[in-house]
Amino acid sequence: MNSKSDRFMYLKGRQIEAKYHPQIIESYQNNPFIEAIPPRLTQDQLYQLLYxxxxxxxxxxxxxxxERVELVQQIKPTxxxxxxxxxxRYRNLYTMIKIGYQSRNPISPMYQRQLSIGLDHILSAGTNEDGENLAGNIQTAQxxxxxxxxxMGKSKSYERVLSLIPQVxxxxxxxxxxxxxxxxxWLHIECxxxxxxxALCRNFYFAVDKLLGTSYYDDLAEKDGRAEVLAKRMSKVAGQINLGVLVIDEIQRIHRGHSGGEEKMIDFITELTNSIGIPIVMIGTFKALYLFKSSLANTRRGIPDGYAENITDRMKDGLEWELFLQGLWDLxxxxxFTPLTPELKAAMYYHTLGIPDFAVKLFMHVQCHTILYGDTEKITMDVLEMVANKTFRLVQPIFERIRRGDEIDPAEYEDLKPDWIAFKKYIMDAQHRITIDGHLSEEHKLILIQHNxxxxxxxxxxxxxxMGxxxxxxxxxxxxxxxxxxxxxxxxELLYSLIAQKVLDSKKSEPEEDSKSSINQKKAIRTKSKTKDILRPDDMRSICSEANKQGISSDEAIKRAGLVAAFDEFI
Incomplete structure (x- = not known):
């Protein structure tokens, strides 16, 4: 790869000739972009292809x-x-692509109307209160x-899932x-x-050029480098290549101190979805949560109705962890060969906290140590403990605090655990769909209960x-x-009837309170009348009252009292 490709990271998939497939959903029918997408894989088919x-x-x-150490080194990449x-993730991507193409049918009059108006003009105009763009089209993108x-393998899982879907x-x-x-x-790029x-726009141009043999990077990337101009051009290119979904990885790299920061990035991504109709998937670590706690929440009106979030925490010590570890242990x-005993399984979870990447690294290091320095080449608890303490010595202090349930400053290790207080409030206030996997799911259940x-x-x-x-x-x-x-x-319904009964019971005691209130009101009236009696003669209320008795207007009485200045007093 040259220096430019080193800077711009992207994923490249396969290209196919269009073959159209019947659709069971009416809104998908007679749309070449949707019908050309291969049929959805079943869960078993996906697992066989991913395994x-x-x-x-x-x-x-x-x-x-x-030679055996060399075999061990193949575990992590394979x-x-x-x-x-x-x-x-596969289901979400597949559905987002099809739904996004609903409003972008190449044989529809609306599609031709948008092309005649110009995608750049449509993007500049934005959308109205009804969600319509300049052409009158309502985008279906999510x-x-x-x-x-x-x-946890988020990026790798998206790379593997996307590779099962033709790219062009x-x-x-x-x-x-x-x-x-x-x-x-689909197009997968890194932030x-x-x-x-x-810089994100330039990354986008570079990926499109490598994929289609175009020259967008040379023609557009360095021509007027203002972010707003680059963003409009990127949106236009996305529409021209009929992009199904844009996957932006490492979104946590966006920072408030660069080019307007997270607000400009989120506004740009939202506009890309709303105006042109490009579905967007943003991938990031817990460090990226600040993007969604502030900017995204503040622009909630502009977010598509189909907006959703998946939040993945470390794996629980359950069935999925055991399945993952057993497959790993066979290698x-x-x-x-050392069988996976309950003690070894517990030790692996203890030292890795259910994080797959750490588990793979620990298992590889244990094997390498056993092969190179062990007499019997057998994996034992002592070897595992010794290797874990050496391999993870930098993160063990933070691991220990997580095991104890201590509060952790997000600034210390924000990729490992979110700011729970702010995170909890964000989930409580969220109006969109949030799916949480792993350890946080238990805490999420408590939040849902509180929210309900x-x-x-x-x-x-x-x-x-x-009821009053x-x-x-x-x-x-x-x-x-x-x-x-x-x-x-x-x-x-029973709860409604219970509160209705309480309201009715409380009203039965109100007559006595009303009588007391009436007495207080009479006292107030008497006090008010006494107040009237002691008004000063130059009080406007007294002047107007006397004017009424004399049959003259209030305006005339006020003038006679010298309270209205002559028209030329201030000239």
Whole structure:
């Protein structure tokens, strides 16, 4: 790779000739871009295609130490155990691509209308209150953010899933109509290290050029380097190549101090989705959460209805972890095979916290140490403990604090654990769909329970106020009823009837309170009348009252009293 390609990271897939497939969904029918996408894979088919491990069919006993160490080194780049989350990513991508193309049918009049207006003009105009762009088209594109722990394999899983979907489809003829165009189904690029919108656009141009043999980078990248201009040109190119989905990796590299920071980047991505209709997937570590806690939340009105987030934490010590570890454990190249005992399994989880990347590295290091320095070449608890303490000595202090459940300053290791207080509030306030996998899912369940309680209290409170209760009483009744029925399987209608009864009961005691209020009102009237009696003669209220008795207007009386200045007083 040359120096330019070293700076601009992208993923390249396969290209195919268009072959059209029948669609069961009516809105997908008679759309060449949708019909050209190969049929969806089943879960079993996906797992078979994703499953990968290093292959060796020879006799290990005939290999020397260095040769077996070389085999160990192949575990990390080759071993891949498909998980449920991988199929969910595939499903989300596949669905986003099809839904995004619904509003971009190349044989529809609207598509031709957009081309005649010009994609750059459409982008500049934005969308109106109804979500229509300048051509009157409402885009169907969606957005998704996949945020999670570093080392969980997010980027690799997207690379593997995208490789199963053709990247470029060449169209020549659809049914009896001539259709000569290229359809770029997906484009995967990395957010640049200098964290600017302009650099992201240049990365995009470079990836398109390498894919299609165009010259966008040379023609556009260095011509007027303002981020706003580059962003518009990028949007136009995305529309011209009929892009199905744009996957932006390493989104945490965006920083508020560069080119307007996260607000400009999120605004740009949102506009790209809303105006041109390009689905966007953003991938990043927990460090990227600040993007979505502030900028994205502040621009919520502009976010597509289909916006969703996947948040991935370290794996729980459960079925998926055991499946992953068992597949890994089978890749032993020592002279003596060591079964995976409950003690070894527990030790692997303890030292890696359920992070696949750490687990693979630890298993490789243990094997290398056993092969090079062990007499029997057997994996033991002592060897595993010794290697783990040496390999992970830099992260063990933070691991230990996580095991104890201590509070961790996100600035210390923000890729490993999010700022939980801010993260919790973000989830509580979010109006979009959030899916959480791993250890955070347990905490997420508690947040959902709290969120549901909050919503229920608000609904009960509103109901009570409509029945005439004051805000204070309505809130008190709602919180009391929610607390009394918190651990019971009670129908919501019963809760409404309970709060209605409380409101009615409280009104029965109101007549006595009303009589007291009436007495107070009479006292206030008497006090007010006394106040009238002691008004000063030059008080405007006295002047107007006397004018009424004399049958003259209030204006005339005020003038006579000298309270109205002559017209030329201030000239």
């Amino acid at each position: 990968s491990m290093p292959r060796f069919t020879g006799d290990l006993s005939q290999l020397n130490d260095e 071993y891949w155990q498909p998980l449920v989350s991988h199929f969910e 957005q998704m953010a996949d945020i999670g722990l570093s080392g 489809i060449h169209h020549t003829k659809y049914k009896s109509d001539y259709l000569a165009c290229k359809q770029v189904v 640049p290290s200098n964290k600017s919108v302009g 032993q190249y020592t002279k003596t 309680r909050k919503v229920l209290i608000e609904q009960l409170c509103t109901f009570a106020m409509k 209760a004051t805000t204070e009483k309505a809130t008190f009744f709602a919180e009391q009823i929610e607390l009394e029925n918190r651990n019971m399987q009670v129908d919501v």
